[in-house]
Amino acid sequence: MTTPHKIAIIGAGTIGLSFVALHLTTDPTCEVSIYDTRPDLESYVRASLPDYLPDSEGSNDNDDDDDDPEKKKDREQEARSALLSRLAFHATLRSAVEGATIVQEQGPESAAFKTALWPQVEQHAPAAALLWSSTSGIPASAQSRAMREPARLLVVHPYNPPHLMPLLEIVPGPATARDVVERTVRFWRARGRTPVVLEKECVGFVANRLAFALLREACSLVAAGVVSPRDLDAVVTGSMGPRWAVAGPFESYKAGGGEAGFAGFMEKIGATVGECWRESEGDYARLGVHVGGPWQSGVCEAVDGTFGPVDVRGRDRKTRGVLEAVKDAI
């Protein structure tokens, strides 16, 4: 596609702004329209968006003319202005989606809101526009009930924050057209991201199902008095975090099985795995590790008493470093 994209972002919360930053920085020709009902939309976005941009974004950073920090700052300022000049602000849905090639929704997590939204989008957006919801839980099949063409809608679920995290879970509904899926995957691949298409809709999609399974075990181990929240986090950042940044669990455990692969791994340490699974189940039952169970207030208190406010800039810088390390090394 050689005509520039015009991407309509519906909802200027943290996910919306993060996507705005991602689009503007990964596609030098696209235009981005933002629709949100907040009255101070433009000033709010202009003030907040820089938090989502890397420090040197768009500065044509070259080591050899790095000498003059003033000039460098000017260049950065200029590049940032150029970036922001491709933004437009809209107080109505209609004007935001008119002429859009992509409409990307991250409004309230309410089936009623989303179900009412899409027919309006259909009415005003071009027929060829891709329609994406960033929902973390309401499947396309539920959102598209009032649409004329449910085939157009799919879920593009990011891992927060999307301007950093490569993953996008692409979750078509049973009615979603294959062509819509393919164009969506091509779009993200061309921008160096990791779109993963799920075979079917499921509760929580894949990333949260995996992460919440580990979270449950983490809560259970803290509730059982085995480990403190700080030490539990130290376990993760000192072991499976860096491991899984480089290779996923299946590839890693397959490697652990040597020649015999994942089947060999399960053969060799299956007894231990089974013991762990049984013990976890027993602990969940014994300690009531379900949402709202007796463990919850104590663990929340312990966690909130442990960690100070997060240094977002620092965390993002480290995250970029991790992603670079994984990409660059051979």
Add this chain to the structure above:
Amino acid sequence: MTTPHKIAIIGAGTIGLSFVALHLTTDPTCEVSIYDTRPDLESYVRASLPDYLPDSEGSNDNDDDDDDPEKKKDREQEARSALLSRLAFHATLRSAVEGATIVQEQGPESAAFKTALWPQVEQHAPAAALLWSSTSGIPASAQSRAMREPARLLVVHPYNPPHLMPLLEIVPGPATARDVVERTVRFWRARGRTPVVLEKECVGFVANRLAFALLREACSLVAAGVVSPRDLDAVVTGSMGPRWAVAGPFESYKAGGGEAGFAGFMEKIGATVGECWRESEGDYARLGVHVGGPWQSGVCEAVDGTFGPVDVRGRDRKTRGVLEAVKDAI
């Protein structure tokens, strides 16, 4: 402690060799004794150990005299020889542990083997030597049954491979002396590692309990036909892997709750978390996701049909890069 350490390594498998490499490279004065029953012990270790050493280990790498690759190679060769000269090989347990300051065991994962080993170690090692088991599942309280002084023993469980991964789970038994725990923690901290002391012995310790909980969910999602093994791994390396390399699950989800912290996070998306946990439990029951269940052969086949042999050098290089990125950035 100013006298050099003399560390006796019992068992020259992959964990043993990885620890040998770790000790030799992080402590320039220590001596390492290896005891193993294999007849070709010395030639085997000399041939295998380089795989556990970083490419430029001990080469006094300076950018400014990097010009001559031949000289650099010579220097590396020399440094490596110096490293290996601090190794000694033993065909008897007695000679390996005599004079040791630390005895570190990674023999067969058999309670009988370990229970029989420690009284022999007690007999021949100095009374002040620290006694560590690398077991991934047999607690100190079980291993120390025949010891004169069970207070001396604790588990120091690495995350494979220990020459790369910072985590060491320190698991004292009820009988382990506090002083033994403290000396062990000091030892690892001084070497820039992440020792985490568990409050009590538990099945699988913490790292494997967490990782296996996620693995179970991964197996279940593949068995349910939601996602392929390759895509599941892509989800992890594109999202929670890099996130958890930088900050653990508790700190991350607390940040997700904003001002209201982890309690706010659970308040805000607790319903979704609860739905995921219930759905997972239902899937485990429906698909029989226990060890040896009906899901297992299909998932093993799918995983082993997906991934080729692992490029250990490449993976290790990336892992070092990830750990550097997390350490260096502010």
